[in-house]
Amino acid sequence: MAGLINAAPVDKPEDYRNIFVYLENRDGQLQRPALEMIGVGKRLAQKVNEKLYCVLIGSKISEMADEAASYGCDMVLGADSPDLADFRTMPYAKIVEDFVKKEKPNIFLIPATRNGRDLASRIAVSCQAGVTADCTEIDIEEDTRILSANRPTYGESMLAEILCKRHRPQMATARAGIFPVPEKVDGSKCEKRIEKVKVDKSLLKKEIIEFRKKEAIDLTAAKVVVSGGMGLGSPAGFKLVGELAEQMNGVVGASRPTADLGWITRDHQVGQTGQTVRPRLYVACGISGKIQHIMGMKNSENIISINIDPNAEIFRYSDYVIVDDVNKVLPALIDEIKKYKKEHLKKAKVASR
Numbered sequence: 001m002a003g004l005i006n007a008a009p010v011d012k013p014e015d016y017r018n019i020f021v022y023l024e025n026r027d028g029q030l031q032r033p034a035l036e037m038i039g040v041g042k043r044l045a046q047k048v049n050e051k052l053y054c055v056l057i058g059s060k061i062s063e064m065a066d067e068a069a070s071y072g073c074d075m076v077l078g079a080d081s082p083d084l085a086d087f088r089t090m091p092y093a094k095i096v097e098d099f100v101k102k103e104k105p106n107i108f109l110i111p112a113t114r115n116g117r118d119l120a121s122r123i124a125v126s127c128q129a130g131v132t133a134d135c136t137e138i139d140i141e142e143d144t145r146i147l148s149a150n151r152p153t154y155g156e157s158m159l160a161e162i163l164c165k166r167h168r169p170q171m172a173t174a175r176a177g178i179f180p181v182p183e184k185v186d187g188s189k190c191e192k193r194i195e196k197v198k199v200d201k202s203l204l205k206k207e208i209i210e211f212r213k214k215e216a217i218d219l220t221a222a223k224v225v226v227s228g229g230m231g232l233g234s235p236a237g238f239k240l241v242g243e244l245a246e247q248m249n250g251v252v253g254a255s256r257p258t259a260d261l262g263w264i265t266r267d268h269q270v271g272q273t274g275q276t277v278r279p280r281l282y283v284a285c286g287i288s289g290k291i292q293h294i295m296g297m298k299n300s301e302n303i304i305s306i307n308i309d310p311n312a313e314i315f316r317y318s319d320y321v322i323v324d325d326v327n328k329v330l331p332a333l334i335d336e337i338k339k340y341k342k343e344h345l346k347k348a349k350v351a352s353r
């Protein structure tokens with residue numbers, strides 16, 4: 001009978017091997033989510049004794065390929081053309097699709113960035129695979145080589161494990177900022193297969209006239225994040241938050257309602273629908289600790305919370321807590337840091353005489 005619905009793939013899952021990761025890059029630089037993907041890919045590949053392939057697309061990509069190798073992958077598959085200098089959905093998707101169809105990876109991981117999401121859905125359709133989007137935990141079953149792709153659901157209150165048993169590759173996008181960047185290693189054994197490609201003009205129909213860069217705050221790379229919440233009481237509270245952040249060479253984060261109310265711009269928002277951070281120090285000022293906020297900062301090395309409520313939820317996730325009015329605590333902390341710096345500087349000057 002003609003017209004089979006949900007036809008089984010022609011190839012069997014056993015025909016697919018190795019782990020692919022997509023390396024997001026911009027202006028000739030690998031982006032942090034690309035390095036995070038190498039870390040995850042490496043872990044999975046080691047577990048099932050397979051190889052890690054990095055897919056790199058762009059213009060003049062050899063230095064980026066070297067950098068990828070230095071984080072410990074087995075192969076860089078590259079496509080290089082001046083037409084690929086900036087992310088373009090159609091040609092990028094076609095190149096990745098060709099790589100996938102030729103190499104038949106068992107698993108393909110892509111960062112859940114704007115471009116990554118765009119790419120993942122197209123590749124999944126053209127390769128008749130599914131995608132588990134926005135994963136926060138990724139693992140593999142050693143004996144079956146089935147990807148265990150976990151993503152938060154029901155407003156981050158539950159973690160759903162999604163398995164793709166029949167179709168290959170098993171695809172997932174991974175939330176940026178959640179996974180650590182791997183240590184550098186000797187990358188000399190990594191093979192690089194970089195092709196100069198000619199991009200089909202029919203895939204370049206959209207012309208990029210100009211890129212206007214928005215001055216967005218990147219919280220993901222910050223070592224110190226001082227975040228303000230509704231407990232600040234008014235937009236003016238962010239002046240104190242900013243001052244404390246400045247004293248500690250940090251950046252300002254925020255909870256979502258403060259951004260909703262326009263107390264601060266959206267690019268400062270931390271959490272499920274904002275940025276995911278993992279600084280050495282996170283200071284939460286007047287933030288209650290709802291799960292959607294916690295998801296974005298729980299991997300911080302040290303968390304200090306200031307809240308007037310002794311039973312505040314955020315205290316459960318904190319290393320140090322201060323139970324008091326944030327508008328009293330912040331000026332006191334700023335003063336103490338200034339005093340400490342002054343003393344320290346004075347002593348350093350005396351010592352250097």
Ligand SMILES: Cc1cc2nc3c(=O)[nH]c(=O)nc-3n(C[C@H](O)[C@H](O)[C@H](O)COP(=O)(O)OP(=O)(O)OC[C@H]3O[C@@H](n4cnc5c(N)ncnc54)[C@H](O)[C@@H]3O)c2cc1C
Binds near residue numbers: 231273288293306
């Ligand atoms: C789908 C979805 C996605 C979401 N995404 C995000 C997200 O990405 N990021 C995010 O932050 N939220 C997100 N939220 C919203 C989230 O559920 C919470 O509403 C939000 O995090 C609460 O922000 P808050 O802690 O600043 O405010 P509140 O929950 O109102 O907490 C204010 C806190 O300040 C304390 N306080 C009050 N006065 C003082 C004072 N003078 N001194 C010290 N403490 C004081 C209070 O005790 C309280 O704990 C999302 C919600 C949904 C449904």
